Amino acid sequence: MIRKGLAGGSYKPLTPEAISRINETALRIIEEIGCEVNSDIALASLKEAGAIVDKEQRRVRLPREKSLELIGLAPSEVRLCGRDEKHDIQLGGNRVYTGTGGTALYIYEPDTELKRPATLDDLKKIARLVDKLDNIHLFLLPTYPNELPFEQVDINRFFAGLDNTTKHIMGGIYTLDGMEQVIKMAETVAGSAEALRERPIISMISCTISPLIIDGEYGDLLVAIARKGIPLVCPAEPLCGATSPITLAGNLVVQTVDSLMAIMLTQAVNPGTPVIFGSVATNTDLRDLKYIAGSVEMGLLNAAGAQMAQFYKLPFYATGGMTDSKVLDAQSGYESAITNLLCALAGANFIHDAAGLMEFAMTVCYEKYVIDNEILGMVMRAVEGIRVDDETLAFDLIKEVGPGGNFITAKHTRRFMRKEHYQPGLSNRDSREEWETEGKKNTWESAAETVRTILDGPASSLPDTVRQQILAEFKDIVA
């Protein structure tokens, strides 16, 4: 059974008072300090929506009531559709989904313990792999095709996704022109422009820059995507001690301000356009200020971010599930598990980067997708919690079996055993003797077998007529 969209929220690192204080501080920053907006169009849009603009400094401030009004325009639920309806996702409330993330530049190969530049072919293969990994619910384009010219990257990345999995495709965008091509292509796949808005099979990401900056190019992209009415994530990436205060509360304040500013911009441009509150908040290695992807603080920050998004009634894009390890070792497992688990238990709507990523988010690994798929299966089971009612308490059954009896043959056991207990797809539960006879395989070796099986199996390609139509129209696509 596939667990997705289950309600989290049992883990709450922030008290209601803490949430209120973070909110108050964030609104005060937006009102008193403001943000620097380096995109002309973004600056003009915010001004038109009622922001107070200091043109000289490019500083934008919003009175508290104005902020709340603009935030209130954003929808509290965002639907992300798969090419196949069974993969549809409804982000909002405290329902939890998981997905891949990126954008990594390298592929790690565990058999040689080396990494190499990622290619377009890798992106296609990872899409095929994730298509069959049930605990990963959404495909966020995870790698950058190093061999392609910059202007061909957007269309090829999204085509690689759409042509290899029927799950929803989300991705970062590099150029305005690329963004327009990608939307046109998705309209062809969906059937029409309206059909794509009705069932958005793609969504896009455009970042803000912490602390307190909307960038020129990314700001232009944010505005353009919002105008197109395509679901959009605007993540902020405050790093403790570098681009935010060292304290977790200070980081959450910066994260909240930066993400809210982008959300307000999208609502100023196109009221009601589907937008997702995004967090890539984490800390740094205090020895060299390097970005850290597998820390327990990252788990705490993104779990708390989920509470903030729930407070604003905005769908949430969290970051969790990565590791800073360079190989598939114990660190790789525990860092991915802890960060994913904290986010999921807090009810983060969409945990991105939840599978495949290692080494400061620079590298992905085929085998790690399979390993993380297992972690996510266990995490989602934890989210599901424990059902307590007459049927599960089983008084009558215990009475029937009585002292010294057993439950192996009870109908009750068969009725509940698959529902109540997560069945591992990867973890090894063999006896030592069996494990030795089977070749003493460690986790990544078993995962490598799953990768081979899936990549040798059938692909979820686009219907042939649609595929031909797209290839004829977009000559830059490397099929």
Added chain:
Amino acid sequence: MPEDIINLIKENVIQGRVTQDDEGIEEGMVGQPGVTELIEEALESGENVSDIINQGLTASMEVVGKKFENEEYYIPDMLASAEAVGAAMEILSPHLASSGIKPKGKILIATVKGDLHEIGKNIVSILLRGAGYMVKDLGNDVEPQDIVKAVREEKPEFLGLSALLTSTMVYMGETIEALKENGLRDNVIIIVGGAPVSEEYAGSIGADAYGADGFQAVAVVEALSSSASDDK
């Protein structure tokens, strides 16, 4: 008690305390004189300037460096200590000539055109000041022509250029070209740095040297500076 005050300066550099208002690593230091107050006091009491520099400042930065290597200190600790030394050198600079100490060279530093990333460049500036250099920071997103103008006017011994993006590091090369066109290239030693930059790339755009991080930047400057060659 001359020895005591030098020891106090040393201790406070290690604690990263610029003024009496600063906290140290240890508790309860707020209110006690920091490095700037101690330097003033040392000058008033006629302490030898070169003793202050060598035994008070340089020796303490060596201790700080060791603590960093031993993973006892983090980057913010290093920077606080370097800032304390920078502040001390500023107070001491009018007294260098009369004490027969040759001042260390002037350094211009900038993040190049199109690039807004300044954290790395700022760290390098603080560490260079901490090593006793006079650093003028031109800011970020600096046009090649503005750098040319600054080199012409300030006549620095070194120029440091920084870029964090592969898309902006090309402007380091353009800046060097602009200096050539204005006949200023050979007046200054150019050192480049930033995440996407490498030794090889530095060579390909005609820079003199490359620093992988703040500490290496200081080491490279120390090795190439004229005061270093004088000592040989």
